[in-house]
Amino acid sequence: xxxxxxxxxxxxxxxxxxxxxxxxxxxxxxxxxxxxxxxxxxxxxxxxxxxxxxxxxxxxxxxxxxxxxxxxxxxxxxxxxxxxxxxxxxxxxxxxxxxxxxxxxxxxxxxxxxxxxxxxxxxxxxxxxxxxxxxxxxxxxxxxxxxxxxxxxxxxxxxxxxxxxxxxxxxxxxxxxxxxxxxxxxxxxxxxxxxxxxxxxxxxxxxxxxxxxxxxxxxxxxxxxxxxxxxxxxxxxxxxxxxxxxxxxxxxxxxxxxxxxxxxxxxxxxxxxxxxxxxxxxxxxxxxxxxxxxxxxxxxxxxxxxxxxxxxxxxxxxxxxxxxxxxxxxxxxxxxxxxxxxxxxxxxxxxxxxxxxxxxxxxxxxxxxxxxxxxxxxxxxxxxxxxxxxxxxxxxxxxxxxxxxxxxxxxxxxxxxxxxxxxxxxxxxxxxxxxxxxxxxxxxxxxxxxxxxxxxxxxxxxxxxxxxxxxxxxxxx
Numbered sequence: 001x002x003x004x005x006x007x008x009x010x011x012x013x014x015x016x017x018x019x020x021x022x023x024x025x026x027x028x029x030x031x032x033x034x035x036x037x038x039x040x041x042x043x044x045x046x047x048x049x050x051x052x053x054x055x056x057x058x059x060x061x062x063x064x065x066x067x068x069x070x071x072x073x074x075x076x077x078x079x080x081x082x083x084x085x086x087x088x089x090x091x092x093x094x095x096x097x098x099x100x101x102x103x104x105x106x107x108x109x110x111x112x113x114x115x116x117x118x119x120x121x122x123x124x125x126x127x128x129x130x131x132x133x134x135x136x137x138x139x140x141x142x143x144x145x146x147x148x149x150x151x152x153x154x155x156x157x158x159x160x161x162x163x164x165x166x167x168x169x170x171x172x173x174x175x176x177x178x179x180x181x182x183x184x185x186x187x188x189x190x191x192x193x194x195x196x197x198x199x200x201x202x203x204x205x206x207x208x209x210x211x212x213x214x215x216x217x218x219x220x221x222x223x224x225x226x227x228x229x230x231x232x233x234x235x236x237x238x239x240x241x242x243x244x245x246x247x248x249x250x251x252x253x254x255x256x257x258x259x260x261x262x263x264x265x266x267x268x269x270x271x272x273x274x275x276x277x278x279x280x281x282x283x284x285x286x287x288x289x290x291x292x293x294x295x296x297x298x299x300x301x302x303x304x305x306x307x308x309x310x311x312x313x314x315x316x317x318x319x320x321x322x323x324x325x326x327x328x329x330x331x332x333x334x335x336x337x338x339x340x341x342x343x344x345x346x347x348x349x350x351x352x353x354x355x356x357x358x359x360x361x362x363x364x365x366x367x368x369x370x371x372x373x374x375x376x377x378x379x380x381x382x383x384x385x386x387x388x389x390x391x392x393x394x395x396x397x398x399x400x401x402x403x404x405x406x407x408x409x410x411x412x413x414x415x416x417x418x419x420x421x422x423x424x425x426x427x428x429x430x431x432x433x434x435x436x437x438x439x440x441x442x443x444x445x446x447x448x449x450x451x452x453x454x455x456x457x458x459x460x461x462x463x464x465x466x467x468x469x470x471x472x473x474x475x476x477x
Contacts, residue, residue, distance in 0.1 A: 034330040035289070036065050036077070036096060037302065038085040039322035055228065056099075056131045056144075056156075056179050057108060058325060061085040063098055065115075065330070068316050077118060082106070086230070086326060087113075088134045093332040097123070097133035097141060110143050112163070115330060123165045131156070132230075134183050136210055137338040139163050142171075142189060144178055151405065152176075153382065155196055158189070160210060171212030174406040174425035175382060178206070180230040182239075184259075187337035190218060190239065192227045195424060197382060203227045205239075205262070211341040213432045217424065219262040221255075228252050229279040230326065233259070236285040240269070240307075242277045251276030251300070254290060256307070269307045279326040280305075289316055291324045300324050343429045348469050349400045350428025351459060352435070355452050356395035357411050359438025360420070374411035374419040374439075379462050381407055387464030388412065395438075396452035400459040402466070403430040411439055 040061040061083045066074040078084035084100035093115075100111045110124035110133045124130050128146040136142055140160050147157040147170070156177040161168045172178055175197040182190040184207075193206040203226040208215035221243065228251065229242035237259045244252030254277045258265035270277060275292040278300050282288050288305040292312060300323040304313035317324065357374045377397060379386040386407060391397045401407065408422035420439055428434060437448075461469065 032093075032329075032331045034065055034067055035302075035316070035327050036063060036087050036089070036330055037317065037327040038063055038087070038325040039319065040085070040325055041322050055325070056086075057129070058085050059083060061325070063087050063096075066317060074317075077113060080120075084111075086132060087328055089328050089330060089333070090135055091137075091333060091335040093330055096328075096330075097135060099131040099133060099143075110141070123163060124161060124168075125165065130159075132179050132181055134181050136160060136183060137187070137336055140210075142181055142183065142210065144181065151382075153197060158191060158212070169211075170404075171208070171210070171429075172215070173212070173404045173427040176425060180227070182231045182233065183210075183336050184233055185334060185336050187339040190231055192231070194226070201424075205231060205241075209339050209341070211339075211343045211429060212427075213342060213429045214434065215427070219257050221266060226252075229277075232280060232282055234282040234285060238267075238282075240280050240282055240288070242279060250296075251278050251293065253277060254280055254288075254305075254307075269310055271310060273310060275312060278323075281327050281329065283329065289327055291326065293323075302327055342431055342433070344431035347431040347471055348403055349461075349471065350403050350430065350432035350434070352399045352401055352426075352428060353433075353452065353455060354391075354395075354397050354436050355438065355448065355450075357391055357397070357439050358395045373413065375414045376412040376416070378410050378412055379407050380410065380422055381405070381463075386462045387460075388416070389460050389464070392453035392457075394450075394453050396454035398452075398454040398457070398459040399462050400469070401428050401462045402469070403428050403432070407462070409439070 038061055040058040062076055063078045063084050064074050064076055081100045081102055082104045084098055087096040087098040089096055095115060096113050098111055099108050101108050107127060108129040108131055109122055110130050111120050111122050113120040124143060130143050130145045133141050133143040140162055142158055142160050144156045145159050148154045151173060152175045155175050156179060157170055158172040158178045159168055159170050177194045177196060178191045180192040184190055188207050188209055191206050192203050194203040195201040204217055205219040205227060206215060207218040226244050227241050228244050231239050231241040233239055238256045239259060240256040242252045243255040253268060254270040256267040256269055275294055278291040280288050280290050286306060286308060288307055289302055290305040291300045291302055293300045301318040302316035302324050304316060306313060357377060376388055376390050378388045389397060404427060406425045406427050408425060410422040411419040413419050
């Protein structure tokens with residue numbers, strides 16, 4: 001019986017592609033140029049809503065692996081899932097964390113896959129949606145979970161857990177959504193944060209330690225901008241991300257900031273281009289891979305990108321049926337620092353010290369624009385006031401605040417009239433000690449070298465109607 005040459009070639013091609021992935025996913029070392037991406041078949045303009053950031057719940061999404069320049073090498077990794085998205089690579093480059101919906105209508109949960117044999121396991125199981133996982137040093141992960149309670153109302157808070165799903169710990173406690181968390185090389189978390197109450201604000205980049213302490217604004221650009229994509233850290237000290245203006249999460253411009261001066265170093269890497277960007281992966285300091293499209297009806301496609309020339313280069317991967325939402329590289333990368341924690345769950349409060357409430361912006365001000373000097377502060381909860389406290393003569397105050405409760409602070413004049421708008425939401429972890437220079441001050445400023453008058457007195461307990469707090473034997477003060 002004769003066998004056609006065409007049939008033989010098809011068999012050889014099949015064997016070749018199978019061998020390619022056996023090398024990639026078998027017992028041998030995973031090739032360093034393999035990319036892993038999220039594809040979504042449904043248009044980004046018609047994705048499932050119900051979240052303040054619907055991009056985190058893409059319908060009909062899948063995770064694929066492929067080699068650049070080899071369209072035939074595409075392999076679907078999540079065929080067993082109704083929808084799966086946003087993989088993050090382990091430090092050894094051998095596993096991925098991802099968020100997945102096993103069956104239609106199921107809550108989104110956190111899974112891990114071994115890239116050598118493609119076996120997967122569920123790490124986080126919850127009745128609420130869980131998304132945006134990332135590896136932490138020390139065998140833990142961080143992820144976002146829809147949290148509904150009296151403390152945060154309904155918000156996507158950050159949690160950490162062991163990689164076997166045990167020892168779950170909530171680390172953010174404010175009515176704000178937190179998505180797209182990056183574990184930076186210095187060990188801190190950088191998360192896209194958006195306030196929901198009392199008003200919905202622009203998304204900012206917030207930084208904190210993995211135990212939820214020292215949470216502070218890292219980057220904000222005024223003008224109704226929102227951060228669309230996962231922020232990524234480059235090898236030359238930059239943080240790059242996609243930024244959109246208005247209230248759209250369907251793409252934007254490619255932006256970057258300096259790690260050392262995030263509030264004063266904004267760079268537009270897409271100036272003059274009409275492409276709409278959706279995600280960015282820095283490979284080297286002068287070579288990125290970006291997902292972008294030229295029109296509202298076009299599919300998001302992966303391109304090489306030179307951040308200096310600010311123009312897309314060769315196509316890395318395109319598909320006429322799928323948008324490509326993001327991409328990561330399956331390679332070993334630097335393990336972040338493991339930061340120590342000051343949290344002590346036996347302590348029920350934290351301490352907050354402010355040096356001068358009349359120090360605002362970039363200069364020391366003695367009064368508001370209409371001549372009124374701030375002499376008191378009001379501490380606000382979500383739907384109540386926790387108390388009004390006079391400050392010291394030098395403008396300082398010290399508070400002992402019940403831990404893991406969100407609060408805002410606004411300044412008042414001597415008659416109780418508001419001098420400034422409330423600050424963004426704050427919380428203190430058990431045993432945390434925090435300090436600030438002033439109100440709405442530049443976070444890059446260092447405090448003046450003087451002893452504040454408030455430090456010489458016992459702190460004021462917040463809420464002020466709390467007369468006693470049962471602490472462990474060693475008190476905070």
